[in-house]
Amino acid sequence: xxxxxxxWQFTSAxxxxxxxxxxxxxxxxxxxxxxxxxxxxxxxxxxxxxxDFKFIDSLLSLIIFILTPLMLIVYHRRIRFLNHNLNFSSGxxxxxxxxxxxxxxxxxxxxxFQKNLSVTKHLSPLxxxxxxxxxxxxxxEGNSLNKFLLYKRKILREVFNESxxxxxxxxxxxxxxxxxxxxxIMKEIPxxxxxxxxxxxxxxxxxxxxxxxxxxxxxxxxxxxxxRISLLVGIGAVFISFLLGITLGFIAGYKGxxxxxxxxxxxxxxxxxxxxxxxxxxxxLFSSSLFAVVIVLGISGxxxxxxxxRGEVNSLKQKDYIQTSKLLxxxxxxxxxxxxLPVIIAPVIxxxxxxxxxxxxxxxxxxxxxLGTGDSYPSWGAMIQSGQEYITKxxxxxxxxxxxxxVTLFSANYFGRRxxxxxxxxxxx
Amino acid sequence: MNNKFSxxxxxxxxxxxxxxxxxxxxxxxxxxxxxxxxxxxxxSPELSPEIAQKVAEDFKLNDPLPEQYLSFIGxxxxxxxxxxxxYRMPVTLVVWEFLSFTLVIAAISFLVQIIVSYYLAxxxxxKQNKNTDNLISSxxxxxxxxxxxxxxxxxxxxxxxxxxxxxxxxxxxxxxDSLNYFEKLLDKIHHLILPLIxxxxxxxxxxxxxxxxxxxxxYHQTFIVQLRANGLNExxxxxxxxxxxxxxxxxxxxxxxxxxxxxxxxITEVIFSLPGMGRLTIDSILTRDYPLIIGCTFAxxxxxxxTNFIADLLKLKIDKRLLRGNVI
Numbered sequence: 001x002x003x004x005x006x007x008w009q010f011t012s013a014x015x016x017x018x019x020x021x022x023x024x025x026x027x028x029x030x031x032x033x034x035x036x037x038x039x040x041x042x043x044x045x046x047x048x049x050x051x052d053f054k055f056i057d058s059l060l061s062l063i064i065f066i067l068t069p070l071m072l073i074v075y076h077r078r079i080r081f082l083n084h085n086l087n088f089s090s091g092x093x094x095x096x097x098x099x100x101x102x103x104x105x106x107x108x109x110x111x112x113f114q115k116n117l118s119v120t121k122h123l124s125p126l127x128x129x130x131x132x133x134x135x136x137x138x139x140x141e142g143n144s145l146n147k148f149l150l151y152k153r154k155i156l157r158e159v160f161n162e163s164x165x166x167x168x169x170x171x172x173x174x175x176x177x178x179x180x181x182x183x184x185i186m187k188e189i190p191x192x193x194x195x196x197x198x199x200x201x202x203x204x205x206x207x208x209x210x211x212x213x214x215x216x217x218x219x220x221x222x223x224x225x226x227x228r229i230s231l232l233v234g235i236g237a238v239f240i241s242f243l244l245g246i247t248l249g250f251i252a253g254y255k256g257x258x259x260x261x262x263x264x265x266x267x268x269x270x271x272x273x274x275x276x277x278x279x280x281x282x283x284x285l286f287s288s289s290l291f292a293v294v295i296v297l298g299i300s301g302x303x304x305x306x307x308x309x310r311g312e313v314n315s316l317k318q319k320d321y322i323q324t325s326k327l328l329x330x331x332x333x334x335x336x337x338x339x340x341l342p343v344i345i346a347p348v349i350x351x352x353x354x355x356x357x358x359x360x361x362x363x364x365x366x367x368x369x370x371l372g373t374g375d376s377y378p379s380w381g382a383m384i385q386s387g388q389e390y391i392t393k394x395x396x397x398x399x400x401x402x403x404x405x406x407v408t409l410f411s412a413n414y415f416g417r418r419x420x421x422x423x424x425x426x427x428x429x
Numbered sequence: 430m431n432n433k434f435s436x437x438x439x440x441x442x443x444x445x446x447x448x449x450x451x452x453x454x455x456x457x458x459x460x461x462x463x464x465x466x467x468x469x470x471x472x473s474p475e476l477s478p479e480i481a482q483k484v485a486e487d488f489k490l491n492d493p494l495p496e497q498y499l500s501f502i503g504x505x506x507x508x509x510x511x512x513x514x515x516y517r518m519p520v521t522l523v524v525w526e527f528l529s530f531t532l533v534i535a536a537i538s539f540l541v542q543i544i545v546s547y548y549l550a551x552x553x554x555x556k557q558n559k560n561t562d563n564l565i566s567s568x569x570x571x572x573x574x575x576x577x578x579x580x581x582x583x584x585x586x587x588x589x590x591x592x593x594x595x596x597x598x599x600x601x602x603x604x605x606d607s608l609n610y611f612e613k614l615l616d617k618i619h620h621l622i623l624p625l626i627x628x629x630x631x632x633x634x635x636x637x638x639x640x641x642x643x644x645x646x647x648y649h650q651t652f653i654v655q656l657r658a659n660g661l662n663e664x665x666x667x668x669x670x671x672x673x674x675x676x677x678x679x680x681x682x683x684x685x686x687x688x689x690x691x692x693x694x695x696i697t698e699v700i701f702s703l704p705g706m707g708r709l710t711i712d713s714i715l716t717r718d719y720p721l722i723i724g725c726t727f728a729x730x731x732x733x734x735x736t737n738f739i740a741d742l743l744k745l746k747i748d749k750r751l752l753r754g755n756v757i
Contacts, residue, residue, distance in 0.1 A: 285463035
């Protein structure tokens with residue numbers, strides 16, 4: 001008897017793995033939020049000012065993490081997808097989703113965190129550095145808000161952190177000072193500046209799982225946050241394409257005549273056009289930001305959906321039930337969403353998934369060309385571009401983001417094909 | 430017959446002209462609704478205000494919109510797209526200079542794609558459901574979903590950095606001027622191999638999948654069973670009946686693929702820093718050279734319309750059924 005892993009079992013396994021690997025991180029976040037709620041009772045207004053995106057994000061990740069097993073227990077029999085056998089692409093999709101939702105739990109660092117460039121620059125994967133922990137000057141005693149702020153900064157890493165020093169190796173530890181090496185330079189620090197652990201100064205080891213880039217930033221953390229950008233751009237752009245394609249396709253197919261002809265020609269022009277030139281032109285004429293990239297990619301991807309919807313509407317509009325609802329005086333938008341969309345949902349979903357992978361590819365290509373979201377967000381394409389400059393000495397800077405990109409796109413394409421086959425069983429791909 | 434053919438050609442010519450008109454309108458709308466001084470879209474702001482004034486008059490930027498639109502169309506038809514900021518030359522000349530490289534590399538890559546994918550598809554269709562077939566099919570899906578720049582950078586890493594077989598970038602070596610004619614040619618070919626592989630792999634995967642699916646579709650049709658029952662051998666069925674039927678739709682895909690190819694050359698030229706129109710576009714966007722960006726986009730669109738027109742004509746030549754129906 002051959003045991004086959006179901007998708008919900010795989011998800012639970014990943015969940016357990018996260019608990020095993022990141023248990024301290026989970027408790028840290030839980031304690032942070034417990035402290036925050038107790039702070040809310042003491043100093044409500046002060047506590048509200050602390051809310052920022054990262055902070056709320058950590059709460060959401062925590063809630064989703066706690067809810068995941070409950071949802072799995074309740075729904076694993078009802079949702080058919082969760083009961084399918086695991087294959088490569090669905091496994092990748094589950095991992096990507098979990099990483100997307102729980103980035104704060106999976107990685108501890110900040111994607112833009114830099115410190116002691118001479119030590120951390122171009123570290124190869126799995127290389128280790130020593131970390132010296134400095135005492136934080138506790139200037140305001142008694143104020144619960146400031147205490148909480150200090151704790152928060154310890155848990156949710158900011159871009160700057162003065163309380164740690166990275167060192168290649170630790171030299172002699174005497175009672176009053178500590179010697180450490182940074183790229184063959186010997187430095188020393190008074191021992192009373194460090195946090196003490198059982199009388200000895202606290203020195204820990206940090207492992208950079210996938211190495212660091214030219215600014216000493218952790219590649220793994222940047223990959224995790226880059227995934228978020230990719231998926232967000234994908235979802236946003238696909239949503240815009242969906243709205244545009246559905247409405248324009250419906251108008252063209254339903255109204256017919258001149259509008260149909262003009263829209264159809266226009267769609268054909270854009271379909272044949274090398275879209276990247278258009279995207280580049282629009283990004284050049286308008287400003288280039290994350291928002292602009294989402295909108296431009298959304299606008300440049302609606303044509304295939306338009307074609308599908310237009311064709312389907314054209315054949316559907318002669319059907320009796322559409323004619324009846326028209327005669328009953330139902331508004332066009334209701335006819336579209338209540339009567340037509342449910343009929344054509346299968347090809348639309350398949351198209352949206354392919355569109356999603358196209359958008360992720362286009363976004364990474366844009367950031368590779370230096371026209372994407374810029375340096376404000378980590379992006380896989382931009383990581384590959386900066387890796388190409390150091391191709392002779394830092395292979396990990398291109399292999400890992402490139403691998404992530406290929407695996408993601410492959411899974412999306414494969415998933416789309418499977419779905420297509422599922423909806424059209426006679427189609428033998 | 431001849432009359433019908435010329436009628437169909439004229440029909441497609443008109444539809445291409447409409448597409449061209451739509452392209453120009455799109456460009457005009459984009460330029461007009463974008464923020465900033467419209468005169469800047471044709472001439473550098475560093476030049477004196479008098480010249481800017483003169484340009485604004487030349488391009489009729491102070492006139493009402495409909496007249497501006499008409500003069501914009503007129504200027505485009507005459508090939509007047511303003512003056513590049515960086516090159517201090519008319520945009521048309523600059524684009525023309527860089528376009529030739531892109532055209533050559535795109536044409537070579539297109540040939541490579543068609544030939545390789547054709548032979549792969551015909552080879553694997555004869556070995557249906559065997560290991561090689563499955564391997565090539567799944568490889569094609571992987572390559573299809575791999576971005577060109579990942580392939581390019583990996584190729585550079587493997588074949589140029591690890592094994593010193595090919596140069597990492599550029600079109601000519603440093604000692605190019607001292608070489609004789611034959612060595613110059615060899616040098617260029619040596620520089621072009623990696624870009625060509627990068628550019629062609631995605632297209633090969635796409636063509637292969639499409640042609641393979643087509644071939645398989647036709648293999649499952651009843652007339653093939655009929656032919657087999659008549660005692661024709663498999664080879665004749667394949668050469669005389671399956672391939673000619675599968676090749677028709679292939680051409681229209683080829684027309685669309687040319688668009689993807691032009692986008693692909695843009696990325697490939699940036700990866701390998703080759704002197705083509707794609708890198709010109711990216712350089713000009715990074716230096717905010719608006720006239721050049723608009724010129725490059727227009728050139729790309731024009732190329733697209735032209736190649737699709739040619740693909741349509743080819744399809745007419747091959748598939749005579751199109752002449753009978755009212756298929757546009």
